[in-house]
């Protein structure tokens with residue numbers, strides 16, 4: 001495929017990765033300031049902040065990994081990329097009648113714009129927008145069917161059935177998710193939820209509780225690298241245009257009110273989660289998953305962002 005790398009380019013990328021990845025891991029392992037592990041979901045608050053893993057999938061399916069890349073972590077908001085992909089498959093552009101495509105400039109869990117803007121969330125990656133997306137997927141099914149659909153989609157993308165939902169995280173999120181209930185109730189009051197808030201949040205909290213390794217996550221995201229086609233199995237997951245648009249949303253909204261800073265520092269589309277994971281897409285070149293549980297002030301991985309900044313600088317990867 002002319003858009004993807006040639007054999008020579010691939011060989012060069014692999015060689016440079018073999019040098020750069022150990023340098024990044026060594027550099028970051030000395031860091032004592034590692035950010036703060038998410039406190040508001042009790043099982044996440046117990047995760048060791050010393051963890052660090054990274055996996056890179058190239059479009060010949062080779063995986064280049066370092067550190068704790070084989071340890072499962074809570075993907076949290078990164079699940080919003082997979083849920084959005086499924087919801088676009090169901091509604092197509094009709095989804096945009098219920099959720100916008102603009103960065104919010106507010107925190108991921110903010111409620112302030114929702115009343116002003118008549119219950120239409122700014123984008124599908126803030127919590128309010130992701131709750132609408134979960135409602136679209138729920139349609140008139142039972143929550144457990146929809147949760148199964150999202151999980152099976154992720155397993156299919158990663159070609160790995162050994163991916164599951166952490167029931168303790170899901171339970172803790174439901175028990176502490178009062179802000180999400182407020183968002184869901186306001187959405188419902190504005191006529192932008194078809195189902196009841198507790199059913200929709202059942203789906204949303206479970207999708208956030210999917211646990212994956214860096215390796216699995218990078219593989220699941222690989223269809224966004226190669227114009228919608230999964231390099232693992234050759235399936236066209238979405239049309240090329242849709243893959244580009246999902247990447248555009250990740251670029252503009254994937255890090256909430258830290259999205260501008262992330263674009264400036266790293267320069268590729270990416271989605272973060274409060275579990276400390278980040279999925280980053282270098283179109284036509286690489287799918288990258290990084291995990292370091294300590295977060296910065298915007299709820300995005302502190303060292304994960306730094307690792308991506310170093311990697312993309314050294315590899316000269318940028319969409320700009």
Ligand code: DON
Pocket residue numbers: 075076077078108109127173180205208272273274275298299300
């Ligand atoms: O709704 C929540 O609060 C979490 N389940 C997910 C939030 C999240 O990952 C935001 N990310 N940085």
